[in-house]
Amino acid sequence: MADNSDKVVDLKNLSFSDSVSYYFDKAAPFTGASQGLLGQIKACNSIYKMNFPVKWGDEVRVIEAYRVQHSHHRMPTKGGIRYSTAVDQDEVMALAALMTYKCAIVDVPFGGAKGGINIAPRNTPVDILESVTRRYTAELVKKNFIGPGIDVPAPDYGTGEREMAWILDTYMTLRPGEVDGYACVTGKPVSQGGVQGRTEATGRGVVYALNEVCSHADDMKDLGLTTGLAGKRVVVQGLGNVGYHTARIIREYGAIVIAIAESDGAIYNEKGLDPVEVHKYKEEKKGVVGFPGSKTLNSSADALELDCDILVPAALEKQITHENAPRIKAKIIAEAANGPVTPAAEEILNKKGVMIIPDIYINAGGVTVSYFEWLKNLSHVRFGRMEKRFDEQNQRNQIKMVETLTGQTLSPEHVKQMIHGADEIDLVNSGLEDTMIKAYQSIRNFKRAHPDVKDLRTAAFGVSINKIRDSYYAMGIFP
Ligand code: NAD
Secondary structure (H helix, E strand, C coil): CCCCCCCCCCHHHCCHHHHHHHHHHHHHHHCCCCHHHHHHHHCCCEEEEEEEEEEECCEEEEEEEEEEECCCCCCCEEEEEEECCCCCHHHHHHHHHHHHHHHHHCCCCCEEEEEEECCCHHHCCHHHHHHHHHHHHHHHHHCCCCECCCEEEEECCCCCHHHHHHHHHHHHHHCCCCCCHHHHCCCCCHHHCCCCCCCCHHHHHHHHHHHHHCCCHHHHHHHCCCCCCCCCEEEEECCCHHHHHHHHHHHHCCCEEEEEEECCEEEECCCCCCHHHHHHHHHHHCCCCCCCCCEECCCHHHHHHCCCCEEEECCCCCCECCCCHHHCCCCEEECCCCCCECHHHHHHHHHHCCEEECHHHHCCHHHHHHHHHHHHHHHCCCCCCCCHHHHHHHHHHHHHHHHHHHCCCCCHHHHHHHCCCCCHHHHHHHHHHHHHHHHHHHHHHHHHHCCCCCCHHHHHHHHHHHHHHHHHHHHCCCC
8 A cells, every 4th residue: 555645645546455555544643653663554464366167157257365464563454345347456454454444433342343345246047156155164274264253254245144144154164163253254144153133233323423413503503503303404425324324213213304316316305315215126127217206317426416415325335426525515524334435526526625534434333233243242242231131120110119209190191101121133233333433423522622523534543543443452463
């Protein structure tokens, strides 16, 4: 990765991994880390590139795949696996680096990693996807690049629960009897050791983050907005895992999803679209265009330029560039995808006063809940199993005591409403919400403590670098 600290950077032509380095270099002077330590934090530790053959109908094809472990300052390393024809080494390195900074921001004790397979998941027969996934896992096992204490993959673009279940099954076949083996991968189906709430965690985290961001009256005033999510007009790009759950949950908070962009085009309705219905339509018709009651925009990219309060790019990187940035009208951009805004675009948007909530913070809900899943797998017990009934009995006792002291009796309906021991989903969502709120406060406080830090991304990188610096100090490696 380039060291951009002492040269003029051509922002328009940075590769994805160089843009991550550029953001790092921009934040580094505001941290208390020495040059040597900064070099160590930024460096990519291990890259495993593989090519393996897979039988594909009557022929054999060679599959190109990667696993990159960006930082070993905390173990295991952690990061999703992406299936896309755009996968290359630079992209996986960039995404692995983002994972390191992301984990630090949300206090998830992992180093960053990422995997990628160059394949078109939506045009590949399922049996071939399964062979590729199983072979990829076997390659990782062979090189000791996967394991509960080594490196723990998760879903990303083009992958989901199904692929994670194949990875788990292959790992357990090759490593029989490993008592903590289920913690080798997260994002698994709940029946296979997954945790409630993981599938929607990234989107839910985006909404918790936006709810916190929009609660600060002075920040909202600067943007010409009122506080709260209710009534905010939202545009979402990409109705996959992250985009769908973001759109669905933000609507539950009273926001109005006025447009949704997908690969086949974009749809619009000023009164609001129901993401659940649009998603059903997309699953059936393999696209969103034609959704009843909606207008179709000229192109999918046009949705990014609509007048709205919050724009949520939730598809892929480099969607907002120096070319379309001048036409962006959103007041807030929530980077649900990784790297959707390029550095050249960001410069333009910062000048326009657009608030960009950076990927390394706002899409960290997935890895946060993956961490909970990993903890569940290592403890071999469902969250809430031990205390749910005990807590309910305590609540019952407290109600009885209040009734005795006051001489009043609550109706059975009120008692029912008040007694609720936490289930796994309650604890997961509560832990996720707390994480997103605390992380935003640390980023906002960093920005306010450093008047020369003008944007949330630089502040987020600053927070992250300082946390990683502290773990190196604690190990006594750097003075
Ligand atoms: P996904 O494969 O479930 O969904 C992506 C969706 O985007 C698909 O429906 C696809 O058709 C659509 N799409 C692709 N190109 C598009 C375009 N040009 N315009 C509009 N739509 C387009 O992937 P995902 O898991 O939702 O990941 C999306 C982004 O979020 C990626 O950048 C990923 O790295 C990031 N992310 C995902 C997770 C996670 O938990 N899955 C966590 C953090 C970050």
